[in-house]
Amino acid sequence: MKFATKTIHAGQPSEPETGALVAPIFQTSTYEQEAPGQDKGFSYSRTNNPTRQRLETVLAELESVQFAAAFSSGLAAENAVLQAYARPGDEVIIPLDVYGGTYRILNRVFQPTGVVVRQIDTSNLKTLEATMSPRTRLVWIESPTNPRLLINDIAAIGRIAHARGALVVVDNTFATPVFQQPFELGADIVVHSVTKYLAGHSDTVQGAALAKDAAVFEPIKFLQNATGGIPSPFDCWLTMRGLKTLELRMQRHEQNATAIANALNGHALVRCVYYPGLPNHPGHDIAKRQMTGFGGMVSFELDGTKDEVVTFSSSRRYFALGESLGGVKALICHPATMTHASIPAEARAELGLSDMLIRLSPGCENFEDLVDDLLQGLAEIEQARSARKPAAAASRR
Numbered sequence: 357m358k359f360a361t362k363t364i365h366a367g368q369p370s371e372p373e374t375g376a377l378v379a380p381i382f383q384t385s386t387y388e389q390e391a392p393g394q395d396k397g398f399s400y401s402r403t404n405n406p407t408r409q410r411l412e413t414v415l416a417e418l419e420s421v422q423f424a425a426a427f428s429s430g431l432a433a434e435n436a437v438l439q440a441y442a443r444p445g446d447e448v449i450i451p452l453d454v455y456g457g458t459y460r461i462l463n464r465v466f467q468p469t470g471v472v473v474r475q476i477d478t479s480n481l482k483t484l485e486a487t488m489s490p491r492t493r494l495v496w497i498e499s500p501t502n503p504r505l506l507i508n509d510i511a512a513i514g515r516i517a518h519a520r521g522a523l524v525v526v527d528n529t530f531a532t533p534v535f536q537q538p539f540e541l542g543a544d545i546v547v548h549s550v551t552k553y554l555a556g557h558s559d560t561v562q563g564a565a566l567a568k569d570a571a572v573f574e575p576i577k578f579l580q581n582a583t584g585g586i587p588s589p590f591d592c593w594l595t596m597r598g599l600k601t602l603e604l605r606m607q608r609h610e611q612n613a614t615a616i617a618n619a620l621n622g623h624a625l626v627r628c629v630y631y632p633g634l635p636n637h638p639g640h641d642i643a644k645r646q647m648t649g650f651g652g653m654v655s656f657e658l659d660g661t662k663d664e665v666v667t668f669s670s671s672r673r674y675f676a677l678g679e680s681l682g683g684v685k686a687l688i689c690h691p692a693t694m695t696h697a698s699i700p701a702e703a704r705a706e707l708g709l710s711d712m713l714i715r716l717s718p719g720c721e722n723f724e725d726l727v728d729d730l731l732q733g734l735a736e737i738e739q740a741r742s743a744r745k746p747a748a749a750a751s752r753r
């Protein structure tokens with residue numbers, strides 16, 4: 357079965373009793389048993405639910421493995437993976453511009469339990485090798501990273517981690533399985549914020565954790581039930597509805613991102629554009645090798661002032677100012693004050709996360725409308741500057 361067919365058919369047969377093409381939402385907490393302990397595979401919906409099971413089946417198929425567990429958020433999925441594999445004394449390696457929430461859960465929730473967090477430039481393999489120790493349990497990476505869209509070489513990182521007995525976790529939220537298959541590159545665990553591209557319509561918060569090996573998956577599955585961070589049947593159904601157009605949507609997101617990256621690249625008011633599809637992007641060659649597309653996100657640094665960044669990002673016609681990404685409706689975000697505000701200013705500066713950085717999540721709109729909207733915003737900055745100039749000159753007189 358090819359990818360697009362899986363999104364529509366895997367785990368989603370018509371309902372046998374009535375023939376309903378789309379299976380109903382199994383909105384139930386419990387199940388009637390024939391005799392004590394004799395159920396039909398479902399005993400209580402925290403443990404298992406038919407709608408959630410369908411979602412888990414299709415998610416596993418899309419990442420080309422057998423095991424997936426759905427969670428109530430991406431961070432609930434991360435929490436289960438970390439509870440399973442980051443015990444007191446263990447070391448976890450994370451990239452410099454790791455997702456802010458991953459940084460926070462590791463530093464504020466797991467570090468106090470005795471987990472050692474090492475934040476390094478994981479794209480520098482020598483640094484990674486030097487940081488690995490016998491206590492390294494997890495090498496946790498994103499590629500592309502958030503928000504600068506830097507690329508980590510998953511296969512090379514996998515070889516280094518596996519040689520020292522560590523597991524590799526890949527947060528595949530940005531690339532999605534449409535453009536990147538981390539398990540084929542050597543990942544042991546994949547996590548998703550399903551909230552983003554997978555569900556794709558900015559109408560639900562969900563997560564998932566997947567594994568290739570049954571033994572690696574088992575403690576994650578145990579924690580899904582034992583700690584209970586499960587999504588509702590309705591949310592699972594919404595995600596399955598969204599998934600059916602995942603490939604189509606990702607193709608459009610990528611077309612839009614490419615058009616925007618090309619339009620911003622070289623603009624007088626743009627200091628730099630971060631998009632893995634641009635040949636001048638530092639990770640372009642690795643991205644070409646490990647991805648089948650460059651994804652739908654674009655970030656750029658405005659060559660301007662804080663006020664201009666604020667005005668630009670708050671007054672776009674099509675890009676709503678908001679956290680999150682990956683929906684059909686375009687979003688714009690200022691990471692320093694929004695998604696990455698939980699990282700202290702000093703640490704942000706060290707990570708190269710500029711206050712001038714703007715992150716775009718183009719939706720499935722027409723690319724000309726999106727590009728025009730951004731160029732219009734830049735033109736407004738130029739107009740405002742030249743309107744101020746004579747006034748400033750006058751006040752000096």
Ligand SMILES: *Cc1c(COP(=O)(O)O)cnc(C)c1O
Nearest residue numbers: 429430431455502529549551562
């Ligand atoms: C949003 C996000 C998360 C967290 O997922 P939630 O669904 O918001 O809990 C994790 N990783 C990345 C890359 C994200 O963008």
